Amino acid sequence: MQKAMISFVISALLGFGVGYLVFGVLMGDSGNKSQVAQTDTPLEKTTKEESKDSTEPATSSAVAEDNILNKRGCLGCHSVEALNLKGGAVGPDLSQAYVNVEGKHGKPIEEFLKQPTSAVMSGVIGKNPLTDEERKQVLDLLKQASEAK
Structure with missing residues (x-):
């Protein structure tokens, strides 16, 4: 014994x-790394903005730390590489979610955000649904991401 x-x-x-x-x-040691959205540093923003044509709209609001995806915790699992929003790697990159969700989940993204068809997202959104304004903000951000690539 x-x-x-x-x-x-x-x-x-x-x-x-x-x-x-x-x-x-x-x-x-990924346990010590936070999964908060990483945005451009002020120097990188200045350099990018200076190189843009003045007729192009600035996208700084999309990558601000107070964006809806960060506020609602989406970046804990997802990233949006097209907008330089780094987050978790558990969920898929959302850069093309605006155009790909319907083909993957059988309903337009607007409906998916109300009632997701995936088991994981049903649990996430079902427990903490998005308001109409939050859903609009998410859609605007994901549309911007799909157009960025």
Whole structure:
């Protein structure tokens, strides 16, 4: 009995050690990184704005930290690379969601945001539905992202 207990303890320590090595050291310690939207630094914004033609509309409002996707926690799982909104990697990139949702989920994005057909999003939005104004803001941002690429 004592031999089995010693074997168990050694195996457990080895298992935790290998897990730490693989997930903590080799894959980077992603547990310490926040999943908040990362936006351009003021220097990058200035450089980009100076290089734009004056007739182009500025997109700084879309990448502001107070955008709807950040406020509602969408960036905890999703990114929107087209707008340089970095977030979680669990959910898909939303850069083309405005045009792709209907083909993937069988209903237009406006309806999907009201009543999602995916199990994960049904749970997320079902527990905390978007208001009409929030839904409009999300649609505007996702439309802008789909046009950016």
